[in-house]
Amino acid sequence: MNSCLIVICLLFIYSPILSQSSYRVGFLPSININKGFSNDWKLNFKIESRQQTQEGIFREVNNTNFEYLLTDLSVIAAKKVGAKNSLAGGYLIRWEGDQIIHRLIQQFTLVSLPGSFRLAHRISTDQTFASEEVAELRFRYRITTDFPLNGQSVDPQELYLKINHEYLNAFQSSDYDLEVRVVPLLGYAITDNNKIEVGLDYRINSFLNASSRNSFWVSINWYIKI
Amino acid sequence: MIKYRLFASFVSILVVVNSYGQTKYEKESRLKRNNIPLQAKAFIDSLGFDKKVKWYFEESLIGKSIEAKTNFNKEKYSIEFDTAGILQDVEIEIDWHKVPIETQKNISNYLATVFSNYQFIKIQVQFTGKPQDLLQYLKKITIEKTFTTRYEIVVKGKKQGKRDWYEITFSEAGNFESISKIIFRNTDNLEY
Numbered sequence: 001m002n003s004c005l006i007v008i009c010l011l012f013i014y015s016p017i018l019s020q021s022s023y024r025v026g027f028l029p030s031i032n033i034n035k036g037f038s039n040d041w042k043l044n045f046k047i048e049s050r051q052q053t054q055e056g057i058f059r060e061v062n063n064t065n066f067e068y069l070l071t072d073l074s075v076i077a078a079k080k081v082g083a084k085n086s087l088a089g090g091y092l093i094r095w096e097g098d099q100i101i102h103r104l105i106q107q108f109t110l111v112s113l114p115g116s117f118r119l120a121h122r123i124s125t126d127q128t129f130a131s132e133e134v135a136e137l138r139f140r141y142r143i144t145t146d147f148p149l150n151g152q153s154v155d156p157q158e159l160y161l162k163i164n165h166e167y168l169n170a171f172q173s174s175d176y177d178l179e180v181r182v183v184p185l186l187g188y189a190i191t192d193n194n195k196i197e198v199g200l201d202y203r204i205n206s207f208l209n210a211s212s213r214n215s216f217w218v219s220i221n222w223y224i225k226i
Numbered sequence: 227m228i229k230y231r232l233f234a235s236f237v238s239i240l241v242v243v244n245s246y247g248q249t250k251y252e253k254e255s256r257l258k259r260n261n262i263p264l265q266a267k268a269f270i271d272s273l274g275f276d277k278k279v280k281w282y283f284e285e286s287l288i289g290k291s292i293e294a295k296t297n298f299n300k301e302k303y304s305i306e307f308d309t310a311g312i313l314q315d316v317e318i319e320i321d322w323h324k325v326p327i328e329t330q331k332n333i334s335n336y337l338a339t340v341f342s343n344y345q346f347i348k349i350q351v352q353f354t355g356k357p358q359d360l361l362q363y364l365k366k367i368t369i370e371k372t373f374t375t376r377y378e379i380v381v382k383g384k385k386q387g388k389r390d391w392y393e394i395t396f397s398e399a400g401n402f403e404s405i406s407k408i409i410f411r412n413t414d415n416l417e418y
Binding site for chain 1: 255256282382388389412413414415416418
Protein backbone atom coordinates (compact mmCIF):
# COMPACT_ATOMS: atom_id res chain seq x y z
CA MET A 1 0.00 0.00 0.00
CA ASN A 2 2.79 2.42 0.97
CA SER A 3 4.70 1.53 -2.19
CA CYS A 4 1.62 2.29 -4.33
CA LEU A 5 1.45 5.70 -2.67
CA ILE A 6 5.12 6.31 -3.44
CA VAL A 7 4.55 5.50 -7.12
CA ILE A 8 1.52 7.80 -7.29
CA CYS A 9 3.46 10.59 -5.57
CA LEU A 10 6.41 10.20 -7.95
CA LEU A 11 4.14 10.34 -10.99
CA PHE A 12 2.48 13.44 -9.49
CA ILE A 13 5.87 15.10 -8.95
CA TYR A 14 6.95 14.39 -12.51
CA SER A 15 3.66 15.39 -14.15
CA PRO A 16 4.33 19.19 -14.39
CA ILE A 17 7.43 18.58 -16.51
CA LEU A 18 5.55 16.44 -18.99
CA SER A 19 4.22 19.35 -21.09
CA GLN A 20 6.21 19.82 -24.34
CA SER A 21 7.98 16.65 -23.49
CA SER A 22 8.42 13.73 -25.78
CA TYR A 23 7.31 10.23 -25.07
CA ARG A 24 7.77 6.72 -26.34
CA VAL A 25 5.59 3.72 -25.70
CA GLY A 26 6.45 0.12 -26.37
CA PHE A 27 7.39 -3.28 -25.09
CA LEU A 28 10.44 -4.41 -23.16
CA PRO A 29 10.44 -8.19 -22.77
CA SER A 30 13.42 -9.86 -21.12
CA ILE A 31 14.62 -13.28 -20.10
CA ASN A 32 17.03 -13.71 -17.21
CA ILE A 33 18.71 -17.07 -16.95
CA ASN A 34 20.73 -17.65 -13.80
CA LYS A 35 23.12 -20.48 -13.09
CA GLY A 36 24.74 -21.07 -9.72
CA PHE A 37 28.21 -22.62 -9.27
CA SER A 38 30.25 -23.81 -6.33
CA ASN A 39 32.20 -21.35 -4.20
CA ASP A 40 29.34 -18.84 -4.32
CA TRP A 41 29.75 -17.90 -7.97
CA LYS A 42 26.83 -17.43 -10.30
CA LEU A 43 26.23 -16.35 -13.84
CA ASN A 44 23.37 -14.26 -15.18
CA PHE A 45 22.49 -14.32 -18.86
CA LYS A 46 19.99 -11.74 -19.98
CA ILE A 47 18.38 -11.07 -23.30
CA GLU A 48 16.19 -8.03 -23.62
CA SER A 49 14.46 -6.64 -26.66
CA ARG A 50 12.82 -3.26 -27.15
CA GLN A 51 9.94 -2.54 -29.52
CA GLN A 52 8.24 0.81 -29.90
CA THR A 53 4.56 1.15 -30.73
CA GLN A 54 4.02 4.89 -30.36
CA GLU A 55 5.99 8.13 -30.00
CA GLY A 56 5.22 11.82 -29.92
CA ILE A 57 4.96 15.02 -27.92
CA PHE A 58 2.53 15.14 -24.99
CA ARG A 59 -0.79 16.79 -25.98
CA GLU A 60 0.47 17.34 -29.54
CA VAL A 61 1.78 14.97 -32.18
CA ASN A 62 1.29 11.23 -32.07
CA ASN A 63 2.87 8.70 -34.32
CA THR A 64 1.73 5.13 -34.06
CA ASN A 65 3.73 2.45 -35.73
CA PHE A 66 5.43 -0.71 -34.60
CA GLU A 67 9.20 -0.41 -34.71
CA TYR A 68 11.83 -2.81 -33.53
CA LEU A 69 14.50 -0.79 -31.71
CA LEU A 70 17.19 -2.97 -30.22
CA THR A 71 18.26 -6.19 -28.56
CA ASP A 72 20.63 -6.50 -25.61
CA LEU A 73 22.50 -9.63 -24.67
CA SER A 74 24.47 -9.62 -21.43
CA VAL A 75 26.41 -11.94 -19.20
CA ILE A 76 27.26 -11.07 -15.60
CA ALA A 77 29.41 -13.11 -13.23
CA ALA A 78 28.66 -12.55 -9.54
CA LYS A 79 30.51 -13.65 -6.44
CA LYS A 80 28.82 -13.72 -3.07
CA VAL A 81 30.96 -11.65 -0.69
CA GLY A 82 28.73 -11.71 2.38
CA ALA A 83 25.65 -13.45 3.70
CA LYS A 84 23.42 -11.43 1.43
CA ASN A 85 25.61 -9.27 -0.76
CA SER A 86 27.52 -9.86 -3.92
CA LEU A 87 29.99 -8.26 -6.28
CA ALA A 88 29.48 -8.68 -10.00
CA GLY A 89 30.99 -7.76 -13.31
CA GLY A 90 29.84 -8.35 -16.84
CA TYR A 91 29.55 -7.44 -20.46
CA LEU A 92 26.60 -6.37 -22.61
CA ILE A 93 26.34 -6.25 -26.36
CA ARG A 94 23.58 -4.22 -28.01
CA TRP A 95 22.35 -4.44 -31.56
CA GLU A 96 20.66 -1.16 -32.44
CA GLY A 97 20.02 -0.46 -36.10
CA ASP A 98 23.31 -0.96 -37.92
CA GLN A 99 25.28 -0.22 -34.81
CA ILE A 100 26.86 -2.60 -32.34
CA ILE A 101 27.36 -1.19 -28.86
CA HIS A 102 29.53 -2.68 -26.11
CA ARG A 103 29.10 -2.11 -22.38
CA LEU A 104 31.14 -3.13 -19.36
CA ILE A 105 29.22 -3.48 -16.09
CA GLN A 106 30.29 -3.56 -12.44
CA GLN A 107 27.82 -3.87 -9.59
CA PHE A 108 27.41 -4.45 -5.88
CA THR A 109 24.13 -5.70 -4.46
CA LEU A 110 22.91 -5.93 -0.90
CA VAL A 111 19.68 -7.67 0.04
CA SER A 112 18.03 -7.09 3.39
CA LEU A 113 14.94 -8.50 5.06
CA PRO A 114 13.43 -5.73 7.14
CA GLY A 115 10.09 -7.51 7.58
CA SER A 116 7.83 -9.58 5.41
CA PHE A 117 9.27 -7.85 2.36
CA ARG A 118 12.72 -7.95 0.83
CA LEU A 119 14.78 -4.92 -0.04
CA ALA A 120 17.70 -4.90 -2.46
CA HIS A 121 20.15 -2.07 -3.03
CA ARG A 122 22.18 -2.15 -6.20
CA ILE A 123 25.05 0.20 -6.87
CA SER A 124 26.51 -0.14 -10.31
CA THR A 125 28.72 1.54 -12.85
CA ASP A 126 28.93 0.91 -16.56
CA GLN A 127 30.95 2.10 -19.50
CA THR A 128 29.40 2.13 -22.97
CA PHE A 129 31.44 2.10 -26.15
CA ALA A 130 30.19 2.62 -29.69
CA SER A 131 32.04 3.38 -32.88
CA GLU A 132 32.51 7.08 -33.61
CA GLU A 133 31.13 8.05 -30.21
CA VAL A 134 32.76 9.17 -27.01
CA ALA A 135 32.47 6.57 -24.27
CA GLU A 136 29.57 7.06 -21.88
CA LEU A 137 30.06 6.43 -18.16
CA ARG A 138 27.14 5.86 -15.85
CA PHE A 139 26.80 5.62 -12.11
CA ARG A 140 23.56 4.00 -10.97
CA TYR A 141 21.70 3.31 -7.78
CA ARG A 142 18.62 1.13 -7.68
CA ILE A 143 16.39 0.11 -4.81
CA THR A 144 14.04 -2.81 -5.30
CA THR A 145 11.46 -4.35 -3.07
CA ASP A 146 9.09 -7.24 -3.47
CA PHE A 147 6.37 -8.37 -1.17
CA PRO A 148 3.73 -11.07 -1.30
CA LEU A 149 0.10 -10.34 -2.01
CA ASN A 150 -0.79 -13.17 0.34
CA GLY A 151 1.00 -14.50 3.40
CA GLN A 152 4.38 -13.49 4.73
CA SER A 153 6.70 -14.53 1.93
CA VAL A 154 6.52 -15.04 -1.81
CA ASP A 155 5.78 -18.74 -2.08
CA PRO A 156 5.43 -20.84 -5.24
CA GLN A 157 2.22 -20.24 -7.15
CA GLU A 158 1.68 -16.90 -5.49
CA LEU A 159 1.44 -13.36 -6.78
CA TYR A 160 3.70 -10.60 -5.57
CA LEU A 161 4.31 -6.93 -6.14
CA LYS A 162 7.75 -5.67 -7.05
CA ILE A 163 8.87 -2.06 -7.35
CA ASN A 164 12.15 -0.75 -8.75
CA HIS A 165 13.32 2.80 -8.38
CA GLU A 166 16.57 3.78 -10.01
CA TYR A 167 18.72 6.86 -10.56
CA LEU A 168 21.20 6.82 -13.44
CA ASN A 169 23.86 9.50 -13.69
CA ALA A 170 25.28 9.56 -17.20
CA PHE A 171 28.51 11.32 -18.16
CA GLN A 172 29.54 11.64 -21.80
CA SER A 173 32.35 14.00 -22.74
CA SER A 174 31.36 17.19 -20.85
CA ASP A 175 27.64 16.34 -20.81
CA TYR A 176 25.72 15.10 -17.81
CA ASP A 177 22.24 13.68 -17.69
CA LEU A 178 20.11 12.13 -15.01
CA GLU A 179 17.60 9.41 -15.73
CA VAL A 180 15.03 8.29 -13.21
CA ARG A 181 13.17 5.01 -13.49
CA VAL A 182 10.11 3.78 -11.65
CA VAL A 183 9.05 0.23 -12.38
CA PRO A 184 6.01 -1.27 -10.65
CA LEU A 185 5.54 -4.92 -11.57
CA LEU A 186 3.10 -7.65 -10.75
CA GLY A 187 4.91 -10.96 -10.42
CA TYR A 188 3.93 -14.59 -10.27
CA ALA A 189 6.23 -17.16 -8.72
CA ILE A 190 5.73 -20.43 -10.57
CA THR A 191 8.45 -21.80 -8.31
CA ASP A 192 11.10 -20.00 -6.26
CA ASN A 193 13.39 -20.31 -9.28
CA ASN A 194 10.92 -19.47 -12.00
CA LYS A 195 9.15 -16.11 -11.91
CA ILE A 196 7.27 -13.97 -14.39
CA GLU A 197 6.70 -10.25 -13.94
CA VAL A 198 4.59 -7.81 -15.92
CA GLY A 199 4.32 -4.08 -15.39
CA LEU A 200 5.27 -0.61 -16.46
CA ASP A 201 8.86 0.53 -16.89
CA TYR A 202 8.68 4.30 -16.73
CA ARG A 203 11.82 6.30 -17.53
CA ILE A 204 12.38 10.04 -17.61
CA ASN A 205 15.58 11.78 -18.69
CA SER A 206 16.84 15.03 -20.23
CA PHE A 207 14.71 16.99 -17.78
CA LEU A 208 17.67 18.86 -16.28
CA ASN A 209 18.59 20.87 -19.37
CA ALA A 210 15.72 20.50 -21.84
CA SER A 211 12.23 19.13 -22.28
CA SER A 212 12.03 15.76 -20.74
CA ARG A 213 11.99 12.49 -22.62
CA ASN A 214 9.62 9.92 -21.22
CA SER A 215 9.48 6.24 -21.97
CA PHE A 216 6.66 3.93 -21.05
CA TRP A 217 7.64 0.36 -21.68
CA VAL A 218 5.42 -2.57 -20.98
CA SER A 219 7.92 -4.69 -19.14
CA ILE A 220 7.65 -8.47 -19.25
CA ASN A 221 10.40 -10.24 -17.32
CA TRP A 222 11.08 -13.91 -16.95
CA TYR A 223 13.58 -15.01 -14.29
CA ILE A 224 14.70 -18.60 -14.28
CA LYS A 225 17.42 -20.37 -12.35
CA ILE A 226 18.80 -23.56 -13.86
CA MET B 227 17.62 -8.99 -41.53
CA ILE B 228 19.73 -9.33 -38.40
CA LYS B 229 16.99 -7.84 -36.23
CA TYR B 230 14.52 -10.52 -37.33
CA ARG B 231 17.08 -13.23 -36.56
CA LEU B 232 17.64 -11.75 -33.13
CA PHE B 233 13.92 -11.61 -32.50
CA ALA B 234 13.55 -15.22 -33.65
CA SER B 235 16.41 -16.28 -31.32
CA PHE B 236 14.73 -14.43 -28.48
CA VAL B 237 11.47 -16.27 -29.05
CA SER B 238 13.19 -19.67 -29.37
CA ILE B 239 15.12 -19.16 -26.11
CA LEU B 240 11.78 -18.35 -24.49
CA VAL B 241 10.42 -21.70 -25.63
CA VAL B 242 13.50 -23.78 -24.70
CA VAL B 243 13.90 -22.28 -21.24
CA ASN B 244 10.30 -23.12 -20.37
CA SER B 245 11.25 -26.76 -19.82
CA TYR B 246 13.49 -26.00 -16.84
CA GLY B 247 11.08 -25.44 -13.96
CA GLN B 248 12.05 -26.78 -10.55
CA THR B 249 9.47 -27.97 -8.09
CA LYS B 250 9.75 -26.99 -4.47
CA TYR B 251 6.65 -27.45 -2.36
CA GLU B 252 6.31 -24.88 0.37
CA LYS B 253 3.43 -22.54 0.77
CA GLU B 254 1.97 -20.31 3.40
CA SER B 255 -1.20 -18.29 3.19
CA ARG B 256 -3.44 -16.15 5.36
CA LEU B 257 -6.40 -17.81 7.04
CA LYS B 258 -9.64 -16.23 8.12
CA ARG B 259 -10.58 -16.62 11.77
CA ASN B 260 -13.74 -18.54 10.95
CA ASN B 261 -11.60 -21.24 9.29
CA ILE B 262 -9.57 -21.90 12.45
CA PRO B 263 -10.27 -25.03 14.54
CA LEU B 264 -12.16 -24.15 17.72
CA GLN B 265 -9.46 -25.59 19.97
CA ALA B 266 -6.81 -23.29 18.49
CA LYS B 267 -9.10 -20.28 18.65
CA ALA B 268 -9.97 -21.03 22.28
CA PHE B 269 -6.29 -21.25 23.26
CA ILE B 270 -5.48 -17.91 21.63
CA ASP B 271 -8.59 -16.21 23.04
CA SER B 272 -7.73 -17.34 26.55
CA LEU B 273 -4.33 -15.63 26.30
CA GLY B 274 -6.07 -12.24 26.03
CA PHE B 275 -3.88 -10.69 23.36
CA ASP B 276 -4.73 -7.03 22.90
CA LYS B 277 -3.51 -6.73 19.30
CA LYS B 278 -4.80 -8.33 16.13
CA VAL B 279 -3.90 -11.99 15.70
CA LYS B 280 -2.96 -13.01 12.16
CA TRP B 281 -3.59 -16.61 11.20
CA TYR B 282 -1.55 -18.53 8.62
CA PHE B 283 -1.81 -21.92 7.03
CA GLU B 284 1.59 -23.46 6.33
CA GLU B 285 2.16 -26.33 3.96
CA SER B 286 5.58 -27.87 3.41
CA LEU B 287 7.21 -31.22 2.76
CA ILE B 288 7.22 -31.79 6.54
CA GLY B 289 3.47 -31.31 6.87
CA LYS B 290 0.69 -28.83 7.38
CA SER B 291 0.16 -26.51 10.30
CA ILE B 292 -1.73 -23.45 11.47
CA GLU B 293 0.11 -20.53 12.96
CA ALA B 294 -1.13 -17.55 14.95
CA LYS B 295 1.08 -14.46 15.03
CA THR B 296 0.73 -11.35 17.12
CA ASN B 297 2.61 -8.79 19.19
CA PHE B 298 2.09 -8.70 22.94
CA ASN B 299 3.97 -6.60 25.50
CA LYS B 300 6.37 -5.50 22.72
CA GLU B 301 7.28 -9.11 21.94
CA LYS B 302 6.43 -11.13 18.83
CA TYR B 303 4.41 -14.28 19.52
CA SER B 304 4.14 -17.18 17.12
CA ILE B 305 1.90 -20.05 18.20
CA GLU B 306 1.76 -23.19 16.12
CA PHE B 307 -1.04 -25.76 15.99
CA ASP B 308 -1.63 -28.83 13.90
CA THR B 309 -4.54 -28.78 11.47
CA ALA B 310 -6.87 -30.21 14.14
CA GLY B 311 -6.04 -27.25 16.39
CA ILE B 312 -3.77 -29.13 18.82
CA LEU B 313 -1.02 -26.90 20.18
CA GLN B 314 2.49 -27.68 18.89
CA ASP B 315 4.60 -24.91 20.39
CA VAL B 316 4.74 -21.29 21.43
CA GLU B 317 7.62 -19.10 20.24
CA ILE B 318 8.36 -15.65 21.58
CA GLU B 319 10.97 -13.34 20.12
CA ILE B 320 13.07 -11.95 22.96
CA ASP B 321 16.14 -9.83 23.56
CA TRP B 322 19.45 -11.48 24.42
CA HIS B 323 19.45 -10.01 27.92
CA LYS B 324 16.27 -11.97 28.71
CA VAL B 325 18.13 -15.25 28.28
CA PRO B 326 19.38 -16.50 31.71
CA ILE B 327 23.06 -15.70 32.32
CA GLU B 328 24.20 -19.33 32.57
CA THR B 329 22.36 -20.18 29.36
CA GLN B 330 23.92 -17.14 27.69
CA LYS B 331 27.39 -18.37 28.68
CA ASN B 332 26.83 -21.83 27.22
CA ILE B 333 25.35 -20.45 24.00
CA SER B 334 28.19 -17.94 23.63
CA ASN B 335 30.79 -20.67 24.20
CA TYR B 336 29.25 -22.81 21.51
CA LEU B 337 29.03 -19.93 19.02
CA ALA B 338 32.63 -18.93 19.70
CA THR B 339 33.84 -22.44 18.91
CA VAL B 340 31.88 -22.69 15.65
CA PHE B 341 32.23 -19.17 14.24
CA SER B 342 35.18 -16.83 14.01
CA ASN B 343 32.69 -13.99 14.09
CA TYR B 344 28.95 -13.88 14.62
CA GLN B 345 26.03 -11.54 15.06
CA PHE B 346 22.59 -12.27 16.51
CA ILE B 347 19.73 -11.76 14.10
CA LYS B 348 16.84 -13.21 16.09
CA ILE B 349 16.40 -14.95 19.45
CA GLN B 350 13.27 -16.94 20.17
CA VAL B 351 12.32 -18.87 23.23
CA GLN B 352 10.26 -21.93 22.38
CA PHE B 353 7.86 -23.65 24.76
CA THR B 354 6.53 -27.15 24.09
CA GLY B 355 4.13 -28.92 26.41
CA LYS B 356 0.55 -29.34 27.55
CA PRO B 357 -1.71 -26.43 26.55
CA GLN B 358 -2.96 -25.98 30.11
CA ASP B 359 0.59 -25.76 31.52
CA LEU B 360 1.65 -23.27 28.85
CA LEU B 361 -1.48 -21.21 29.36
CA GLN B 362 -0.86 -20.94 33.11
CA TYR B 363 2.74 -19.87 32.53
CA LEU B 364 1.97 -17.40 29.73
CA LYS B 365 -0.82 -15.82 31.79
CA LYS B 366 1.67 -15.59 34.66
CA ILE B 367 -0.61 -17.66 36.91
CA THR B 368 2.44 -19.78 37.71
CA ILE B 369 6.18 -19.37 37.25
CA GLU B 370 6.72 -23.11 37.42
CA LYS B 371 7.95 -24.54 34.10
CA THR B 372 6.29 -27.90 33.59
CA PHE B 373 7.09 -27.93 29.91
CA THR B 374 10.12 -28.00 27.64
CA THR B 375 11.98 -24.77 26.92
CA ARG B 376 14.38 -24.29 24.05
CA TYR B 377 16.11 -21.33 22.45
CA GLU B 378 16.03 -20.93 18.69
CA ILE B 379 18.66 -18.48 17.62
CA VAL B 380 19.33 -17.06 14.16
CA VAL B 381 22.89 -15.80 13.72
CA LYS B 382 24.93 -14.40 10.89
CA GLY B 383 28.15 -16.31 11.34
CA LYS B 384 31.55 -16.45 9.66
CA LYS B 385 32.88 -19.95 9.24
CA GLN B 386 35.92 -20.89 7.14
CA GLY B 387 35.90 -17.39 5.67
CA LYS B 388 32.27 -17.57 4.56
CA ARG B 389 29.41 -15.62 6.05
CA ASP B 390 26.01 -17.31 6.22
CA TRP B 391 22.89 -17.27 8.33
CA TYR B 392 22.23 -20.21 10.66
CA GLU B 393 19.34 -21.32 12.83
CA ILE B 394 20.62 -23.00 15.97
CA THR B 395 18.57 -24.69 18.68
CA PHE B 396 19.75 -24.86 22.28
CA SER B 397 18.24 -26.51 25.34
CA GLU B 398 17.02 -24.48 28.30
CA ALA B 399 20.50 -24.74 29.81
CA GLY B 400 22.09 -23.52 26.59
CA ASN B 401 23.35 -26.87 25.38
CA PHE B 402 23.58 -27.25 21.63
CA GLU B 403 20.84 -29.37 20.02
CA SER B 404 20.81 -28.69 16.28
CA ILE B 405 22.06 -26.34 13.60
CA SER B 406 20.90 -25.66 10.07
CA LYS B 407 22.11 -23.20 7.46
CA ILE B 408 19.42 -20.84 6.27
CA ILE B 409 18.93 -20.94 2.53
CA PHE B 410 17.40 -17.69 1.37
CA ARG B 411 14.76 -17.47 -1.25
CA ASN B 412 16.00 -16.75 -4.72
CA THR B 413 16.93 -13.07 -5.06
CA ASP B 414 17.77 -13.05 -8.78
CA ASN B 415 14.73 -10.95 -9.60
CA LEU B 416 15.89 -8.31 -7.11
CA GLU B 417 19.48 -8.23 -8.27
CA TYR B 418 19.13 -8.14 -12.08
